[in-house]
Amino acid sequence: MFWFDQFVNGLTVGSVYALIALGYTLVYGILQMINFAHGEIFMIGAFAGWAVLLLLGGSAIAGPMLIVALLAAMIAAALASSFSAVVIERVAYRRLRNAPRLAPLISAIGVSIALQNVALKLTGGRDRVYPRVFPTGEVGLGDFSVGYIQAFLIGSSVVMMVGLIVFIQRTRTGRAMRAVSEDRATASLMGVDVDRTIVTTFIVGAALAGVAGVLQGLWIPNIRGTMGFLPGIKAFTAAVVGGIGSVPGAMAGGYFLGLSETVGRELLNELPGVSLPNEWRDVIAFSLLVIVLIVRPTGIFGERVSKRA
Amino acid sequence: MERTRAPFAALREALHAAEERTRLPVARLLLLVLLLSVPLWPMVDSRWLRILVLVGIFVVLGLGLNIVVGYAGLLDLGFVAFFATGAYTYAILASPASPALQADLNWWLAIPVVLALGAAVGVMLGLFVLPLRGDYLAIVTLGFGEIIRILLLNVRGLTNGAQGLFNIPRPELGGWVLRSLDQWYWLLVLSAFLIATAVGRMRASRMGRAWEAIREDEDVAAGMGVNTVKYKLMAFAMGASIGSFGGLVFAGFFQFVNPSSFTLAVSINVLSIVVIGGMGSTPGVLFGALILIGLPEVMQFSETERLLSVINPAVPFADTTDWGRQVASARFIVFGVLLVAVMALRPEGLFPARRPQARLPERHESTA
Known part of the structure; x- marks a missing residue:
């Protein structure tokens, strides 16, 4: 069914946005900085996963080997992205x-531009293509069915987000992250190792973005050095719409943005005399951002007003 | 003048003395003459001038954004919108390819039109984003810039879509057409000088002090009676007006506009120029543009390639046969690394802004 498919597409895009947005919001919560290079972390993850899939046999991967290969690709992506994020944070x-x-902010923009162009140079400016390893087919009932890849993408992002919430709420490190984001100086006086907690935050956010890169590669196979830029901006938009600094806000903002780009555009197309081609989804996303911020300047789940001019 | 520590300090003191004697901005006038003479230097050929014109356009844009970001502290990531406003206003009104509103507008007559329209667009954006601060403001202005670009691409009846508008007429005044590169360069130096002077005046005025107060703390400024709404809108209007003028020069110089020239990359470049130079600093804008816009272009010269090949390092395990070309084609990587390096070494920028100070003629021991 058309509308159900659009809804699933929205959820799929939204999952990717949400996973990237979490990295923005975590780092913002702790350092109050826009980590502009976060989109490139996503790109690095996509390339790492692609390399691992090729090493393990490329399109020949099938059967039980597929599960191993996918896990390996996701872990490799998380490691590569986290490692890059640690280096970037340090340097x-x-x-x-x-x-x-x-x-x-300018330093982050510099990192972003440099990484994009390093990747473009290493690939000679040509796209790389994910091997089509994922079985095609759909699960569900009649009109309400979802492609395997999309189901896998949505499912694994939910698992990761639940894992993140448990990590932040239930572990010692998670508590340290919350403390540092609340008040860095006080947390430090209470014996929290601030530097280490900040690095952990970067690692967690980068791992999520890296896996998101692999998931998107499985879904949309073409990857390139500049692929992280627009999703990065969109994800940051999602984080702001949700209320930057807020973890549930980033998730909600991601899904909200994904759905309004797809379902929202089609809904507008239903209006008489309106016909918006695909590129208008960016206009929709950014207009939505403007409207949300004007109606509710702290975002949907906003925890505090940004007072720093 | 006995405290001459370095030749540079001696020069500065001599200039100060001359300025006080003649009551003229001697240092700035000397710099103007120096800049105007560049096309007469023996080594400067058309390639250099082309780059300098491009740098000049970015200096103008930087001066505009410097008001918004540097003076008033409003982080605008969508400055390209104003640049596009200026370029497209002239293109639509003057290009023979324009599908609507073609009016054969003369470039010189377009100046007031573009300045006014730019200010209007600035105020419009300003009204939208009045309640927003800091990073929220940044992301909304970024969205605004992207929306403008997508509109340019899709409102074909006005902008001709992706094909863009071409054959845009050059500036023409009573039969005299601005054509050669050195004329364009002189036009840019003179207009940048005028804008910089005007901006300097604004900064030293009541308006400039209001901007500074808003930048330091908006709530306190409002509490002290500064009309924050008015002065924030003024900052957007002034910045947008200057940015639109940059667009007007762009359209007249390249004689062609299409949406791909008005991407987020422009906003990022201009912001980088302002921050690398030192927020709120006018010489900073000049040097920021020279380094960030000029250097990557110069890296493409074949001489640079040859020079780099001569200093070819023997990197173990790496193929360095084509070293010069490899480095030259890596100019965007250099751009990125440059941003990181300058911020790491000088987080305040290369030429941190000094606060404006009123100097009394009696006191000769200057605090500068």
Whole structure:
């Protein structure tokens, strides 16, 4: 059914946005900085997963080997992304923690531009294509059925988000992250190792984005050096719409943005005399952002007003 | 003048003395003459001038954004919208390819039109984003810039869509057509000088002090009686007006506009220029544009390639046969690394802004 398919497409895009948005919101919550290079972390994950799938046999992967290969690809992506994020944090952000507000942003933009172009150079500017290993087919009942890949993508992102919430709420490290984001100085006085907690935050956010890269690669096979840019911006938009700094907000914002880009555009097309081609989804996303922020300047789940001019 | 620590300091003091004697901005006028003379230097050929024109356009854009970001502290990531406003206004009104509103508008007459329309667009955006601060403002302005670009792409009846508008006429005044590169360069130097002077005046005025107060703390500024709404809108209007002028020059120089010239990359480049140069600093904008726009272009020169090949390092395990070309084609990587490096070494920017100070003629021991 058309509308159900659109809804599933929205959820799929939304899952990717949500996973990336979590990284933005976690880092923002702790450092109050826009980690502009986060989209490139997503891109690195996609490439790492692609490399692992090729090493394990490419399109020849089938049967039980598929599960091993997918797990390996996702773990490799999480590792590669986390490692990059740690290096970036050390090289480009750490010494700027007390610098003027825009310095870390510009540094992050620099990292983003450099990484995009390194990737473009290494690939000679040509796309790489994920091997089509995932079985095609649909699960569900009649009109209400979902492609395997989309079901897998939506399912694994939900699992990861539940895992993240448990990690933040139930573990010692998660508590340290919450403490540092609440008040860095006080947390430090209470014996929390602030540097280490910040690095952990980067690792967690990057791992989610890296796996999101693999998931998107399985769904939309073409990957390239600039692939992280637009999803990065969209995911940041999602994080802001949800209320930046808020973990449930990033998830809700991701799904909200994904659904409004797909279902919302089709709904508008139902209006008489309206015909919006696909590229208008960006207009919809950004208009929505403007409207949400004007109606509710702290975002949907906003925890605090950003007072820093 | 006995405290001459370095030749540079001696020069600065001599200039100060001259400025006080003649009551003229001697240093700035000397810089103007120096910049105007560039096309006469022997080594400067058309390639250099082309780059300098591009740098000049970005200096103009940087001066505009500097008001919004540097003075008023409003982080705008969608400055390209104003650049596009100026370029497309002239293109639509003057290009023979324009599908609507073609009016054969003269470039010089377009200046007031573009300045006014730019200010109007700035105020419109400003009204939208008045309640937003900090990063929320950044992301909404970014969205605004993207929306403008997609509109340019899709409102074909006005903008001709992806094909863009071509054969845009050059500036023409009573039969004299602005054609050669050095004329364009001189036009840009003079207009940038005028804009920089005007912006300097604004900064030293009541308006500039209001901007500074808003930047430091908006709530306190409002509490002290600063009309924050008015001055924030003024900052957007002034910045947008100057940005639109940059677009007007762009359209007249390249004689062609299409939506792919008005991407987020432009906003990011201009913001980088302002921050790398030092927020709120006018010389910072000049040097920021020279480094960030000029350097990557110069890296494409074949001389640079050859020079880099000469200093070819013997990197173990790496194929360095084509070293020069490899480095030259890596200019965007260099751009990114440059941003990181400058911020790491000088987080305040290369030329941190000094606060404006009123100097009394009696006191000769300057605090600068």
